[in-house]
Amino acid sequence: MQYVVCRMQYMEWTGKAGEEAVYEEEVRRLQEMIDDSDHIVFFGGAGVSTESGIPDFRSADGLYQQKYKYSPEQIVSHSFFVKNTEGFYEFYKDKMMFLNAKPNKAHLKLAELEKAGRLSAVITQNIDGLHQAAGSKNVLELHGSIHRNYCQKCGKFYDAAYVKEADGIPECTCGGRIKPDVVLYEEGLDSDVIQKSIQAISRADTLIIGGTSLVVYPAAGFIDYFQGKHLVVINKSATAREVGADLCIAAPIGEVLGQIVVNGL
Numbered sequence: 169m170q171y172v173v174c175r176m177q178y179m180e181w182t183g184k185a186g187e188e189a190v191y192e193e194e195v196r197r198l199q200e201m202i203d204d205s206d207h208i209v210f211f212g213g214a215g216v217s218t219e220s221g222i223p224d225f226r227s228a229d230g231l232y233q234q235k236y237k238y239s240p241e242q243i244v245s246h247s248f249f250v251k252n253t254e255g256f257y258e259f260y261k262d263k264m265m266f267l268n269a270k271p272n273k274a275h276l277k278l279a280e281l282e283k284a285g286r287l288s289a290v291i292t293q294n295i296d297g298l299h300q301a302a303g304s305k306n307v308l309e310l311h312g313s314i315h316r317n318y319c320q321k322c323g324k325f326y327d328a329a330y331v332k333e334a335d336g337i338p339e340c341t342c343g344g345r346i347k348p349d350v351v352l353y354e355e356g357l358d359s360d361v362i363q364k365s366i367q368a369i370s371r372a373d374t375l376i377i378g379g380t381s382l383v384v385y386p387a388a389g390f391i392d393y394f395q396g397k398h399l400v401v402i403n404k405s406a407t408a409r410e411v412g413a414d415l416c417i418a419a420p421i422g423e424v425l426g427q428i429v430v431n432g433l
């Protein structure tokens with residue numbers, strides 16, 4: 169029988185509210201699942217990084233709710249990058265590059281789980297590199313990374329600081345235009361990353377989905393490959409599709425994972 173508990177239900181059952189409701193039962197169940205697992209895979213989205221001060225796109229105060237001359241979907245598209253590269257970089261540097269952001273409790277706990285040999289992969293839709301900054305090694309970046317940038321003419325590599333500090337459009341020493349290694353709208357995901365992500369999910373005994381509303385495809389469809397024991401969803405708001413989770417926690421993911429004890433370190 170599926171074990172689905174969300175915060176509002178828990179408060180109704182216990183009579184607790186506000187700061188008193190700290191997800192005791194949910195965290196206890198999550199701890200049991202993690203202790204019972206050897207091959208955990210984490211599938212995360214923008215909600216993982218919002219606790220590090222990085223805004224998402226789809227929440228009530230996200231980038232999609234702000235007013236621009238063009239919509240964020242238009243600006244962060246391949247055709248816009250080609251036709252209006254300067255406008256793309258104006259938005260990209262200001263709204264998508266947060267080089268001073270630090271890993272939060274979620275990033276750090278996932279790195280601990282990997283170090284202890286319990287977590288086999290982090291699959292992320294984020295491009296900020298905070299999982300690696302926290303110490304995670306096996307990170308599959310579905311949408312690329314702001315930390316990898318290449319000249320479209322000669323292929324020379326540039327780091328994020330070079331792009332962020334450049335005036336206008338960042339250019340290579342050869343005169344070519346630099347493009348960030350991020351997947352823009354109208355571009356396909358890397359086939360190698362897709363294959364590795366699907367393999368990791370299909371081999372997992374526990375899949376934790378965190379900080380994502382599961383509306384971005386094809387990435388959201390990858391969870392259909394999970395056939396393990398425990399499926400967990402940790403997200404502040406409802407997901408866009410029913411995933412048949414064994415445990416659902418409607419809370420900030422850092423707040424939840426921060427309470428997990430990693431055995432084996």
